[in-house]
Amino acid sequence: MYEFSVDSAFLLAIFAGTLALFFDYFPGVAQWFDGLNESQKKLLNLGGVALVAVVIFVGDCYGLFSTNLLCEPKGAIDLAYMVFVAVTVNYGFHKATKPSAALQARMFGEAKG
Numbered sequence: 001m002y003e004f005s006v007d008s009a010f011l012l013a014i015f016a017g018t019l020a021l022f023f024d025y026f027p028g029v030a031q032w033f034d035g036l037n038e039s040q041k042k043l044l045n046l047g048g049v050a051l052v053a054v055v056i057f058v059g060d061c062y063g064l065f066s067t068n069l070l071c072e073p074k075g076a077i078d079l080a081y082m083v084f085v086a087v088t089v090n091y092g093f094h095k096a097t098k099p100s101a102a103l104q105a106r107m108f109g110e111a112k113g
Helices: 008-025 029-034 038-061 073-097 101-108
Strands: none
Touching (some): 008 029, 008 038, 038 073
């Protein structure tokens, strides 16, 4: 039987994908996010993913919860790898699910350029 395990890398990837959907489909937030330039959008997504990653790592170090990360330099390297993968997931999911201008107009009631 297939064994499914939820670890910190999986949770971070799920968060990254959800963040992409949030910025593209949540009313108000999506319109605000659309008004940002590309650099701001990238930094905002990276910042969100990095913030959650740091919370996971620090929470494990202080014993708030248990993850597969070690509270030592190797754990920090693993965390950097997980952030890289999560940002890739975020960008790919955003590109794959971004609503068209016509769909945005129907969702938010105004035309997007």
